[in-house]
Structures are given as C-alpha cells and as structure tokens.
Amino acid sequence: MTERPVALPPSRPRGPDAGALGWLRANLFNSWGNTLLTVLILWGLAVILPPLVRWGFLDSVMSGDAAACRAADGACWAFIHEKLLFILFGTYPHDQLWRPGLVVLVFIVLLTVSCDRRLWRHWLAPLWLVGLGGMGVLMAGGVLGLPAVEDSLWGGLPLTLGLATVGLVVAFPISILLALGRRSTLPLVRGLSVAWIELIRGVPLISLLFMASVMLPLFLPTGVTIDKLLRAQVAFILFASAYLAEVIRGGLQAIPKGQGEAADALGLGYWQKMVAIILPQALSLVIPPLVNTFIGLFKDTSLVLVIGLFDLLRTAKSSLSDPFWHGFYREAYVFIGIIYFSFCFFFARYSRWLEANIKHSQKPL
Amino acid sequence: MVGSQHQAQPEASMIDQDAPIIRIEALHKWYGECHVLRGIDLDVGRGERIVICGPSGSGKSTLIRCLNRLEEHQQGRIVVDGTELTNNIRHIDAVRREIGMVFQHFNLFPHLTVLENCVLAPIRVRRQPLAEAQATARTLLERVRIADFADRYPSQLSGGQQQRVAIARALAMKPKVMLFDEPTSALDPEMVNEVLEVMIGLARDGMTMLVVTHEMGFAKSVADRVLFMDQGEIIERAAPTDFFTHPQSERTKLFLSQILNHTIGP
Numbered sequence: 001m002t003e004r005p006v007a008l009p010p011s012r013p014r015g016p017d018a019g020a021l022g023w024l025r026a027n028l029f030n031s032w033g034n035t036l037l038t039v040l041i042l043w044g045l046a047v048i049l050p051p052l053v054r055w056g057f058l059d060s061v062m063s064g065d066a067a068a069c070r071a072a073d074g075a076c077w078a079f080i081h082e083k084l085l086f087i088l089f090g091t092y093p094h095d096q097l098w099r100p101g102l103v104v105l106v107f108i109v110l111l112t113v114s115c116d117r118r119l120w121r122h123w124l125a126p127l128w129l130v131g132l133g134g135m136g137v138l139m140a141g142g143v144l145g146l147p148a149v150e151d152s153l154w155g156g157l158p159l160t161l162g163l164a165t166v167g168l169v170v171a172f173p174i175s176i177l178l179a180l181g182r183r184s185t186l187p188l189v190r191g192l193s194v195a196w197i198e199l200i201r202g203v204p205l206i207s208l209l210f211m212a213s214v215m216l217p218l219f220l221p222t223g224v225t226i227d228k229l230l231r232a233q234v235a236f237i238l239f240a241s242a243y244l245a246e247v248i249r250g251g252l253q254a255i256p257k258g259q260g261e262a263a264d265a266l267g268l269g270y271w272q273k274m275v276a277i278i279l280p281q282a283l284s285l286v287i288p289p290l291v292n293t294f295i296g297l298f299k300d301t302s303l304v305l306v307i308g309l310f311d312l313l314r315t316a317k318s319s320l321s322d323p324f325w326h327g328f329y330r331e332a333y334v335f336i337g338i339i340y341f342s343f344c345f346f347f348a349r350y351s352r353w354l355e356a357n358i359k360h361s362q363k364p365l
Numbered sequence: 366m367v368g369s370q371h372q373a374q375p376e377a378s379m380i381d382q383d384a385p386i387i388r389i390e391a392l393h394k395w396y397g398e399c400h401v402l403r404g405i406d407l408d409v410g411r412g413e414r415i416v417i418c419g420p421s422g423s424g425k426s427t428l429i430r431c432l433n434r435l436e437e438h439q440q441g442r443i444v445v446d447g448t449e450l451t452n453n454i455r456h457i458d459a460v461r462r463e464i465g466m467v468f469q470h471f472n473l474f475p476h477l478t479v480l481e482n483c484v485l486a487p488i489r490v491r492r493q494p495l496a497e498a499q500a501t502a503r504t505l506l507e508r509v510r511i512a513d514f515a516d517r518y519p520s521q522l523s524g525g526q527q528q529r530v531a532i533a534r535a536l537a538m539k540p541k542v543m544l545f546d547e548p549t550s551a552l553d554p555e556m557v558n559e560v561l562e563v564m565i566g567l568a569r570d571g572m573t574m575l576v577v578t579h580e581m582g583f584a585k586s587v588a589d590r591v592l593f594m595d596q597g598e599i600i601e602r603a604a605p606t607d608f609f610t611h612p613q614s615e616r617t618k619l620f621l622s623q624i625l626n627h628t629i630g631p
C-alpha cells in the first residue's frame with residue numbers, strides 16, 4: 001500500500017464526469033453474469049415492447065365506430081370510450097349517473113385525506129363512518145328528493161370500492177378482536193376465535209359467497225329477506241376478518257413479553273394495555289403484510305360476480321355482449337386492469353411511505 | 366445508614382402503622398411439576414429496605430413477581446397493605462396501583478416518549494388530569510436527573526438512562542412499595558452507579574423497597590435486611606453487617622465467597 005492518492009477504479013465512478021457510460025458499467029455490466037442477464041432482458045423487451053406499443057398506441061383507434069375498429073390492426077379504445085359509463089357505473093339509471101360519479105370522487109378524496117397521520121387520532125373513524133353513510137344514501141336515494149335506486153342496479157366501480165371498503169372497515173376491528181381472542185387465556189373465547197378463523201380460512205371465498213347467498217336465508221325467519229348485495233358483503237367481511245386476524249396475531253406475537261408485564265405492573269387494565277401499549281406496536285410491525293392482505297382482498301371482490309353482482313369485472317364482461325361491439329376483450333380487460341392496478345399501486349406506495357415515516361419519527365400509529 | 370428509620374407516615378391510620386405493608390405466609394408456587402417457591406414467610410415493614418440475593422434459579426424473581434401478581438401462587442397468602450391477592454381482579458388492580466416495579470430489561474414503551482411513558486398510567490389508571498400528571502412526571506425526571514430527555518424516545522437513551530426513566534415511570538404512580546428485579550444487571554459497568562445512586566436516594570426518602578440484586582455495596586449501604594434464597598426457600602435473613610461478616614449457613618458462605626471474589630477480582 002502506498003501513501004499517494006490512488007485513482008478511483010472505473011467501476012465506482014463519482015462526481016459529474018462519471019456519466020451515463022460509467023453508470024451503465026457499474027450497474028448493468030459489472031460482471032459476466034450480470035452482463036448476460038442485462039442482454040437477455042434487453043432482448044426480451046425488444047421482442048415484447050414494439051408490438052405492444054404498436055397495438056396500444058400507434059395502430060389504435062381512439063374514436064369512431066366498431067367498423068373503424070375492425071378495419072384497424074391496433075387496440076379499439078373507441079370501444080372503451082363508448083362503454084366507459086357502463087363499465088364504471090353498471091346499470092345505474094342514466095339520468096342519475098352523477099351520483100355514483102360523486103361517490104367515486106368522494107371516495108378518492110377520503111382515501112387521500114386519510115393518508116395524513118395527523119387525522120388518525122380522532123378524525124379518521126368518524127370521517128369514514130360519515131363518508132360511507134353519505135355515499136350509501138347518495139347511491140340508494142329515496143331521501144332529499146333523490147329518486148330511490150334499488151341496489152340491484154348498482155354496479156361497476158362504486159360497487160367494487162364499496163364492497164371492499166365497507167368490508168375492510170368492518171372486518172378490521174373484528175379481526176383485532178379475533179386476534180386478541182386467539183391469544184386469550186379464557187378457553188371459551190380462545191376456542192371460538194380459533195374456530196372462526198380456521199373455519200373461514202379453510203374455505204375459498206367463492207364458496208363462502210355461494211353459502212351466503214343460499215344458506216343465510218335458512219337462518220332468517222320466513223318472510224324476511226336480505227338482499228344479495230348485503231349477503232355478499234357479509235360473506236366478504238367474514239372472509240376478510242379471518243385473514244386480517246392472522247396477520248395481526250403475527251404482530252402481537254412479535255411484541256416482547258416485558259411490554260405486557262410493564263403495563264400490568266403499572267396497573268393498566270386489559271383493554272388499556274392492548275389499546276395503549278400492545279396494539280400500536282403490533283400493528284405498525286405488520287403494516288407490510290397488512291397492506292398485502294388489503295390489496296389481495298380488494299381484488300377478491302371481483303369474485304362477487306359469481307353470485308350475480310355487477311362489480312367492475314362483471315360490467316366489463318357485460319359490455320362485451322353488445323352485438324355492435326363484439327369481441328373487444330383485450331381492451332376491456334386492459335382497461336379494468338389499469339383501474340385495479342392504480343388503486344393497488346397507490347396502496348403499496350403509501351404503505352412504503354408510511355413505514356419509512358414511522359421508522360423516521362419512531363412514533364408508530 | 367443502617368438501622369430502623371420507620372418514620373410514621375402521616376396519612377396512614379394509627380392501626381396500620383405497625384402492621385407490615387406486605388405479609389407473605391407459607392407461599393408455594395409451582396411451574397407445572399417444578400416447585401419453585403417452597404414455603405416463603407416474610408413480613409415487610411413500612412419503609413423497610415430488603416435486598417434479596419441468591420444463586421440463579423433460586424426463585425428470587427418469582428417471589429417478587431408474585432407480589433404484584435405477574436405470577437400466580439398456588440398456596441399460601443400474600444397480603445399487601447390490607448388487600449389479599451386472590452383471583453379477584455379488583456384486588457389485583459388495587460395491589461398493582463400500590464406497587465411499582467422496575468425490570469432487568471427496563472421494559473419502557475418504545476413507541477412513547479420518555480414523558481409519555483411516565484404519564485400514561487397516572488392518567489389512565491389514577492385518572493389524573495394531563496397537566497398534573499405531566500408536572501409530576503417532570504419533577505420525577507428531574508429527580509432521576511433525566512429531565513432534558515423528556516421528549517426523546519427510549520431507543521435514543523443509554524441503558525442507564527432508560528433504567529432511570531423506568532424508575533421515574535414507576536414512581537409516577539406514587540406507589541407505597543417499589544420492587545426491583547436485578548435493575549443493574551443488564552447495564553454496562555459504567556452505568557451501574559448512576560442507577561444505584563437513584564435507588565439510594567429513594568431509600569433515603571423512606572420508600573419501602575424489595576431489591577433483587579447482587580450489588581453487595583448497595584446492600585451494605587441501604588438495606589435493613591438481606592435475604593438469601595436458595596432452591597425456593599429463604600435460607601438466611603439478617604441485617605447486612607451480620608449477613609456479610611457472620612453468614613450462618615454453608616450455602617450462604619459459598620455464595621458470598623463467589624460473589625465477593627467476583628466483585629473484587631480483576
């Protein structure tokens with residue numbers, strides 16, 4: 001080793017003169033293996049991208065009728081343009097479409113506003129309860145001079161968002177109770193929680209939905225009926241609660257025993273201990289798997305189409321049955337794919353930001 | 366320092382004055398098959414400072430954890446300030462309000478600041494108003510010389526500082542008795558003294574203390590009595606001077622020789 005300054009090796013460039021070439025060499029071609037991988041990936045992109053761009057953009061038809069679309073080689077976005085309102089809002093009465101539109105807007109605003117942690121302490125729960133209630137009234141109508149719209153006519157994005165949000169908002173507290181119950185020292189509470197979680201986790205959502213639509217009426221007195229949407233919602237809540245409970249239990253298990261003992265020794269009661277000490281720590285530990293489960297459940301709402309509800313997937317499918325616009329499957333599925341993706345991607349980014357934010361401030365939920 | 370300073374406490378009634386604040390009678394505890402406490406009898410007077418020592422696994426932690434029901438006993442009686450510990454939740458809560466505990470690993474709440482750690486229980490359990498609880502907490506943090514760190518999180522403090530916060534947190538509930546379970550054994554050597562000093566100060570102020578520790582210097586300077594435990598029994602109980610100069614049982618002698626050699630050795 002000599003004392004004189006040694007020139008930096010080219011593989012670790014620094015400063016403004018490193019340039020694009022340096023970056024490429026350091027990140028893409030820094031070993032034989034990586035060079036091979038880079039070349040393979042570039043080749044793959046070269047095969048896939050050009051036809052995709054040609055189909056989606058260059059050769060696509062943005063507006064026009066079905067005939068224009070059939071004449072072209074590319075995607076028929078004119079189809080989406082034509083069917084947009086039906087895909088987004090289903091069979092909701094045409095002259096009332098501003099209502100589901102407003103619902104989606106309010107929903108997105110609520111979602112954005114909820115990202116601010118300063119609101120969490122006091123405002124979040126009432127905000128959502130009022131918001132969801134308001135959206136329900138807006139959809140159903142029958143008051144304030146709004147014409148009533150039966151919920152069998154609801155469909156599309158509001159239905160999907162509603163099912164998912166109401167489902168998660170209701171299932172989340174239930175799942176906390178289930179997770180606590182499963183770790184309870186009371187045998188009856190523990191037994192019931194385990195039974196609930198395992199029974200529901202052991203059954204596919206699709207069969208829960210079928211069961212809810214055929215079995216729930218058995219438990220009701222004759223003459224009383226619950227509508228299809230509510231039954232699906234109940235099934236979805238049951239399903240979500242079991243999965244979320246297991247995620248939360250994982251967080252509870254990761255909290256050192258000393259935390260609970262310190263709370264006990266200070267004289268805190270069981271619920272005080274859980275609410276002030278254990279749950280805040282446990283929940284912030286499981287944000288990534290929790291968000292993962294949220295995203296999974298959000299997409300699982302698309303299964304309600306099997307019992308005849310018009311969620312986003314079903315409206316997209318139905319829009320294809322128009323004899324004038326027959327056969328534009330790809331466009332329809334790409335379109336709703338983009339919608340699902342946008343929501344899920346938002347969730348995922350937000351959860352990463354939240355995690356970093358909590359780690360930074362060291363103050364969990 | 367040694368000697369009885371059992372000053373009358375003005376708020377206690379006359380009848381209670383001489384009654385022990387903690388009475389343990391024929392206490393037995395099993396973990397499954399394992400018989401961990403085998404007939405413990407102990408009276409703790411008001412203002413008394415007791416140091417408990419003994420080899421690892423002898424049941425020291427188990428004994429003091431029984432006093433605030435972190436562990437359940439199977440036989441015998443524990444009465445704290447007139448309340449017997451049974452399965453009755455109200456009794457357990459009443460006893461826990463009067464007994465503060467300091468743990469080997471501090472067990473501070475990592476998601477709360479130092480100040481929040483100290484006001485949580487007074488607000489939620491004692492129903493103190495926030496301002497009052499904060500004022501008390503700040504005074505206590507002052508007393509353990511950590512007031513400057515009130516708004517930090519526990520992870521930003523050293524071990525010795527964390528343990529001092531833990532002491533302040535327990536004191537904030539204004540307990541009548543303080544339990545310490547090896548409060549300095551998880552600390553780096555240079556931090557042991559800052560914690561011991563706080564405990565000595567507490568002892569001088571007349572707090573009733575049960576301290577599990579192997580810090581024999583602490584025992585000599587503040588304890589009224591030293592108990593030696595082995596295999597779930599109290600083998601020896603004596604004033605510190607007698608305990609260290611004339612241990613009665615062979616097991617105590619052996620233990621002391623190990624401890625003292627270790628302390629004096631390089």
Ligand SMILES: Nc1ncnc2c1ncn2[C@@H]1O[C@H](COP(=O)(O)OP(=O)(O)OP(=O)(O)O)[C@@H](O)[C@H]1O
Nearest residue numbers: 396397399401419420421422423424425426427428
């Ligand atoms: N939760 C438990 N389950 C089963 N056995 C236990 C449990 N806790 C402690 N024990 C046993 O009880 C006995 C007494 O343990 P205790 O922790 O009271 O000892 P100790 O004197 O505090 O020892 P140390 O100095 O190592 O802290 C030991 O033999 C230990 O193995």
Ligand SMILES: [Mg+2]
Nearest residue numbers: 425426427547
């Ligand atoms: Mg111990």
